[in-house]
Amino acid sequence: MTYRGMKSRELEASLETQLKQQVDPAAAYADLTEDELFTPATYDPTGAERGGYSNYSYWGATLRAFFKNKAAVFFLCVIVVVLLFTFIQPLLPNQKSAKTINNDPVTGVQIINQQPGEEFWFGTNSIGQDLWARTWAGTRTSLGIGFAVACFEALFGTLIGVLWGYVRKLDFFFTELYNIFDNIPQTLVLILISYILRPGVGTIIFALCLTGWLDMARFIRNQVVIIRDRDYNLASRCLGTKTSRIVQKNLLPYLVSVITLRMALAIPAAIGNEVFVTYIGIGLPTDIPALGNLVQAGRLLMSQPNLRYQLLFPTAVLAVITISLYVVGNAFADAADPKNHV
Amino acid sequence: MTKYIIKRILHALITLGIVIAIVFVLLRQMPVEGYFNNFDKYTPAQISVGLQKLGLNDPIPVQIGHYFKQLLQGDLGTSNKYREGYPIAKIIAKKAPISIELGLISLVVALGVGLPMGIMMARSTRTKYKLWDKFGTVFIVVVQAVPSAVYHLLIQLYGSELLGVSMLFDMDKKITWILPIFSLAIGNIAYYAMWLRRYMVDESNKDYIRLARAKGVPAGKISRVHIFRNAIVPLVQYLPNSILFTLMGSLYVESLYSIPGMGGLLVQVIKLQDNTMVQALVLVYAGISVLGLLFGDLLMALVDPRISFTKKEGAR
Numbered sequence: 001m002t003y004r005g006m007k008s009r010e011l012e013a014s015l016e017t018q019l020k021q022q023v024d025p026a027a028a029y030a031d032l033t034e035d036e037l038f039t040p041a042t043y044d045p046t047g048a049e050r051g052g053y054s055n056y057s058y059w060g061a062t063l064r065a066f067f068k069n070k071a072a073v074f075f076l077c078v079i080v081v082v083l084l085f086t087f088i089q090p091l092l093p094n095q096k097s098a099k100t101i102n103n104d105p106v107t108g109v110q111i112i113n114q115q116p117g118e119e120f121w122f123g124t125n126s127i128g129q130d131l132w133a134r135t136w137a138g139t140r141t142s143l144g145i146g147f148a149v150a151c152f153e154a155l156f157g158t159l160i161g162v163l164w165g166y167v168r169k170l171d172f173f174f175t176e177l178y179n180i181f182d183n184i185p186q187t188l189v190l191i192l193i194s195y196i197l198r199p200g201v202g203t204i205i206f207a208l209c210l211t212g213w214l215d216m217a218r219f220i221r222n223q224v225v226i227i228r229d230r231d232y233n234l235a236s237r238c239l240g241t242k243t244s245r246i247v248q249k250n251l252l253p254y255l256v257s258v259i260t261l262r263m264a265l266a267i268p269a270a271i272g273n274e275v276f277v278t279y280i281g282i283g284l285p286t287d288i289p290a291l292g293n294l295v296q297a298g299r300l301l302m303s304q305p306n307l308r309y310q311l312l313f314p315t316a317v318l319a320v321i322t323i324s325l326y327v328v329g330n331a332f333a334d335a336a337d338p339k340n341h342v
Numbered sequence: 343m344t345k346y347i348i349k350r351i352l353h354a355l356i357t358l359g360i361v362i363a364i365v366f367v368l369l370r371q372m373p374v375e376g377y378f379n380n381f382d383k384y385t386p387a388q389i390s391v392g393l394q395k396l397g398l399n400d401p402i403p404v405q406i407g408h409y410f411k412q413l414l415q416g417d418l419g420t421s422n423k424y425r426e427g428y429p430i431a432k433i434i435a436k437k438a439p440i441s442i443e444l445g446l447i448s449l450v451v452a453l454g455v456g457l458p459m460g461i462m463m464a465r466s467t468r469t470k471y472k473l474w475d476k477f478g479t480v481f482i483v484v485v486q487a488v489p490s491a492v493y494h495l496l497i498q499l500y501g502s503e504l505l506g507v508s509m510l511f512d513m514d515k516k517i518t519w520i521l522p523i524f525s526l527a528i529g530n531i532a533y534y535a536m537w538l539r540r541y542m543v544d545e546s547n548k549d550y551i552r553l554a555r556a557k558g559v560p561a562g563k564i565s566r567v568h569i570f571r572n573a574i575v576p577l578v579q580y581l582p583n584s585i586l587f588t589l590m591g592s593l594y595v596e597s598l599y600s601i602p603g604m605g606g607l608l609v610q611v612i613k614l615q616d617n618t619m620v621q622a623l624v625l626v627y628a629g630i631s632v633l634g635l636l637f638g639d640l641l642m643a644l645v646d647p648r649i650s651f652t653k654k655e656g657a658r
Contacts, residue, residue: 179353179357180356180357180360182635187593188624188627188628191608191612192365192368192624195612195620196368196369196371268487268488268489269489271489272489272490272491272492273489275489275491275492276489276491276593276594279491279594279597280593280597280609280612280613281612281613282612295491295492295495299495302495302499303509308499311495311499315492315495315496318488318489318492319484319487319488319492322487322488322489323483323484323487323488325487326483326486326487327483327487
């Protein structure tokens with residue numbers, strides 16, 4: 001038999017059963033057993049009490065979403081290990097101080113530009129300091145700067161942003177202020193402040209804090225304005241929920257992703273800015289070990305191939321830290337966004 | 343619309359005025375050394391005469407007034423350390439073309455590489471292994487996460503070795519142009535590729551694309567004609583700004599390769615502590631960015647009739 005003939009027979013049969021169902025619906029189900037058929041439910045008084053409560057927890061869902069991302073988990077481990085090591089390193093045995101100039105015990109001459117080896121894992125720099133110790137001390141300084149800036153940005157930016165968005169009377173004032181200050185490029189502020197004030201850790205933190213919070217506040221403000229008058233917030237307000245609780249429970253979960261992302265990105269940005277300011281000669285004093293100073297010191301020697309390690313080691317540590325923070329920050333921001341929690 | 347434009351221009355002018363005033367006041371807090379060449383050789387009497395001549399002994403508001411008046415006549419002042427007594431406007435006129443040329447070439451490179459990369463990445467999200475997407479994402483993450491101050495160094499170091507050229511820029515040797523242009527372009531490549539990919543993926547999930555696919559339009563034609571055209575709109579808005587900003591040059595790249603352009607100039611005069619030059623250059627920079635923002639806003643209002651600026655924001 002041809003395939004076409006089979007097909008037409010099949011079609012005919014199914015049409016026939018459909019026709020039968022239309023004439024007598026019960027006949028189509030006649031071959032089903034009794035318990036597969038529809039039976040009326042009995043009245044259950046406890047069922048009426050059952051609310052629409054779901055087992056949803058914001059942080060639970062966030063963490064679950066985050067840990068599904070394998071790359072992010074890997075980089076999280078990296079960042080935890082590096083952070084821990086940065087702070088444990090000075091406590092380990094046989095560590096040299098970052099500022100000590102090492103002299104040869106026999107001749108008393110400074111050990112300058114020694115290649116990486118058993119005694120000096122990352123080698124020594126041009127005045128005989130241990131690059132291994134300097135790299136980790138520098139990482140501590142730079143991470144400290146980045147973390148201070150990120151914290152300030154998160155706290156101040158969120159505070160101003162929420163005020164700006166929630167208090168209608170302040171909207172005009174802040175918007176005009178923003179329109180003026182947003183026009184000034186951040187690099188210029190950074191350069192001017194570092195040029196005018198005395199170079200130091202405080203100056204860099206101050207200059208970076210001065211500009212960073214503005215974008216953050218703007219973003220938070222826009223989010224707050226969008227969410228502020230959504231129906232569920234209106235309902236909360238009508239039910240007499242306190243403003244602080246609305247901010248905490250209804251607004252903040254939407255903002256957590258943005259805040260953490262900006263915090264995670266503020267640290268690499270701060271390190272980058274520090275390297276840049278040091279390069280143009282108005283950064284940290286050279287005796288403070290910081291990644292910016294190390295990269296700058298390495299740059300000066302990089303045309304000599306055998307001294308290139310002085311640039312590459314600090315650069316590698318810097319790259320590992322910034323890339324890990326970037327990936328973890330982005331992944332966490334995605335995971336913390338309630339829109340991705342379904 | 344006209345009302346909005348006038349308001350926006352007034353805004354920009356006020357902003358510029360405030361920025362100039364702030365910079366002026368801040369620089370006046372610096373030691374007066376920055377206004378003299380060979381400061382150590384001067385006697386106190388000579389210094390006070392010099393300050394008198396520059397009008398720097400007047401009260402600060404009067405000084406700012408003088409400065410504004412000078413600016414309105416198109417006079418940026420004269421340099422005192424970088425090139426003593428030479429008008430700053432002339433120095434800038436000499437330096438700016440180099441920055442603009444390099445910037446424009448690098449922009450063309452960035453668009454020429456970044457856009458195809460974004461398209462490839464977006465298209466490969468529909469294939470089995472998403473190879474291009476993965477490679478591209480790694481590239482974008484590295485470029486965006488590692489501070490540019492660091493990867494520019496590595497490009498200079500290994501690039502010059504690879505090409506066998508000197509690390510420094512030479513106007514007449516075209517081969518030395520490759521590395522600075524690549525350095526300037528790489529950030530933009532990542533930027534354009536990332537956003538184009540995101541907009542294209544968003545666009546390709548829309549219903550009309552599904553219809554086109556169901557209709558049997560070839561995949562290449564869909565991504566070229568339907569998706570790309572819609573996805574490129576938000577990116578086009580940045581283009582005039584990018585062109586304008588080439589005038590500023592890149593502070594870091596230019597001084598790294600010692601390119602005689604605008605960006606390197608600012609770094610140089612900061613190191614020399616030439617106050618009048620710093621002031622004039624900061625003014626030019628701020629002016630360009632204010633102009634750029636103004637330009638971008640106006641263009642957006644012209645291009646997309648749905649965007650209205652005359653209404654209060656958020657009053658939906």
